[in-house]
Amino acid sequence: MTKMQSNAHHHGEHDHASHTHGDEACRHAVDHRQHAAEALARAERICRERGLRLTPIRRKALEALHADHRPVGAYDLADRISPEGGRRLAPISIYRALDFLVEQGFVHRLSSKNAYVACLHGHGANEVVAFLICEVCGGVDEDSSPAMKKAVAAIAETRQFSPSHQMVEIVGRCEHCRNAGP
Numbered sequence: 001m002t003k004m005q006s007n008a009h010h011h012g013e014h015d016h017a018s019h020t021h022g023d024e025a026c027r028h029a030v031d032h033r034q035h036a037a038e039a040l041a042r043a044e045r046i047c048r049e050r051g052l053r054l055t056p057i058r059r060k061a062l063e064a065l066h067a068d069h070r071p072v073g074a075y076d077l078a079d080r081i082s083p084e085g086g087r088r089l090a091p092i093s094i095y096r097a098l099d100f101l102v103e104q105g106f107v108h109r110l111s112s113k114n115a116y117v118a119c120l121h122g123h124g125a126n127e128v129v130a131f132l133i134c135e136v137c138g139g140v141d142e143d144s145s146p147a148m149k150k151a152v153a154a155i156a157e158t159r160q161f162s163p164s165h166q167m168v169e170i171v172g173r174c175e176h177c178r179n180a181g182p
Contacts, residue, residue: 071115
């Protein structure tokens with residue numbers, strides 16, 4: 001991962017097969033593949049430390065989100081993790097698993113997409129996270145910086161507002177799609 005001034009965290013975003021320049025995969029898809037196993041191990045360790053269970057449904061949901069490089073909706077996730085040839089998992093089971101994963105900081109919910117992305121970086125509860133959502137490929141880059149946290153804190157303080165979630169969603173074109181042409 002390239003070090004950017006804002007310490008950007010790139011989050012697995014593109015469909016590897018359909019978004020390549022020749023044989024070269026998108027940088028953030030590569031970053032995602034390189035860090036997914038580490039993020040899953042961190043989730044297991046955090047659950048042990050907090051005395052929480054990463055139940056089979058929670059684990060499958062987290063693994064499925066790490067396997068996909070774009071935001072995934074709850075119903076699509078249910079289809080992906082339901083037993084082959086068996087009944088689809090109940091939506092309430094999926095939403096409970098997702099709620100747990102979001103609460104623990106393993107997954108982020110993108111409001112504009114009504115979908116979820118796995119977090120590779122284990123952001124703290126007070127960290128401001130920006131999601132750069134590509135309107136062409138659907139990919140998502142994740143970024144966090146002290147400067148952004150300071151700016152959001154100043155806005156909240158000016159308005160005497162106490163934020164419970166600090167996420168910014170920015171829509172545009174990722175580097176890969178912008179460089180691929182019109």
